[in-house]
Amino acid sequence: MPRYLRPRTLDEALALRADTAAGAPLTLLAGGTDVYPVRTQRSAWFEAYSRDVLDLSLIPELGGITREASGIRLGAMATWSAIAEAELPTGFAMLKQASRQVGGVQIQNRGTVGGNLCNASPAADGVPPLLALDAEVELASGRGRRRLKLADFVLGNRKTALAPDELLVAVHIPAQPEQARSTFLKLGARAYLVISIASVAAMVALDGQGRIDDARIALGACSAAPQRLHALEQRLTGQAASPVLAADISAADLASLAPIDDVRASTAYRREAALVLVRRALSELFSSPLEVAA
Numbered sequence: 001m002p003r004y005l006r007p008r009t010l011d012e013a014l015a016l017r018a019d020t021a022a023g024a025p026l027t028l029l030a031g032g033t034d035v036y037p038v039r040t041q042r043s044a045w046f047e048a049y050s051r052d053v054l055d056l057s058l059i060p061e062l063g064g065i066t067r068e069a070s071g072i073r074l075g076a077m078a079t080w081s082a083i084a085e086a087e088l089p090t091g092f093a094m095l096k097q098a099s100r101q102v103g104g105v106q107i108q109n110r111g112t113v114g115g116n117l118c119n120a121s122p123a124a125d126g127v128p129p130l131l132a133l134d135a136e137v138e139l140a141s142g143r144g145r146r147r148l149k150l151a152d153f154v155l156g157n158r159k160t161a162l163a164p165d166e167l168l169v170a171v172h173i174p175a176q177p178e179q180a181r182s183t184f185l186k187l188g189a190r191a192y193l194v195i196s197i198a199s200v201a202a203m204v205a206l207d208g209q210g211r212i213d214d215a216r217i218a219l220g221a222c223s224a225a226p227q228r229l230h231a232l233e234q235r236l237t238g239q240a241a242s243p244v245l246a247a248d249i250s251a252a253d254l255a256s257l258a259p260i261d262d263v264r265a266s267t268a269y270r271r272e273a274a275l276v277l278v279r280r281a282l283s284e285l286f287s288s289p290l291e292v293a294a
Contacts, residue, residue, distance in 0.1 A: 006055040010140065010169070013059055018142045018165045020052060028167070029055045030077055030115035033107050062114070062169060074171040076114025080126070081105070083113065091180035092173075094201040095129040098184045102126060104193050114168045117153065120160050120225070127154060127226040128201035128218035129184055133173045141166040156224040177205035177214055183284050185277045186220075189264065196221040197265045198273040202281040204241065212236050217281075222257040222274045229254065229278075236282075246282035251275055 188194030
């Protein structure tokens with residue numbers, strides 16, 4: 001019979017994780033918004049579900065949103081509602097906007113940032129803004145702790161760099177330029193409660209002459225894992241910010257994407273949708289008054 005494990009400390013959780021790492025598969029339970037639908041689907045088809053469950057909800061160290069000297073720390077159990085309601089710098093607007101796109105309010109109240117990252121869906125709404133914020137994940141095990149760039153953690157569809165004995169403890173976001181502004185746009189079959197066909201998170205900061213000093217653009221649902229458009233970011237840096245510049249972005253700037261055909265959209269549609277979303281996101285940022293560095 002499967003066991004339901006509910007530790008109250010991180011050390012206890014890591015010990016349980018280590019005990020099961022070499023044995024039977026273990027289901028990590030955070031908010032449960034991904035775990036329970038899978039179990040329900042299997043039950044509907046009379047498939048046995050015999051995995052032990054490690055419930056992380058009682059571990060204080062995994063929660064909270066705190067300001068640190070180096071930036072912002074999001075505990076792995078921080079919910080999307082908590083992120084949406086938190087007082088964060090202006091550059092975090094895209095993350096707060098994405099937080100309100102993760103399902104309905106009930107899902108946002110339960111779903112966690114750590115669960116979203118470990119689930120590693122190519123269409124995860126939380127990943128593009130965190131990529132654009134240069135986020136790192138903190139991983140812990142009985143062997144110690146380590147940090148990875150988020151881009152090195154989410155490896156593909158349902159694939160991460162999490163070792164069998166590790167837990168994701170927190171997401172660390174470095175301090176952003178004070179004048180940075182950002183936005184998140186998402187395309188789905190309807191306005192809300194939908195999985196992304198394509199999504200974009202964009203952030204820009206200007207220098208004292210109104211030129212782009214920093215540009216970050218990340219796309220979701222258009223590759224096996226969400227990814228930054230580094231070549232486009234470099235091309236935009238140093239140019240004068242204007243809606244015309246946004247309109248000049250072409251399909252060649254998105255050549256690194258590898259969208260697929262599925263029930264939500266074709267490859268060709270995703271490529272065109274991604275291009276339109278990037279243009280719209282940057283046009284929105286360039287059209288609004290942007291603060292410049294002193």
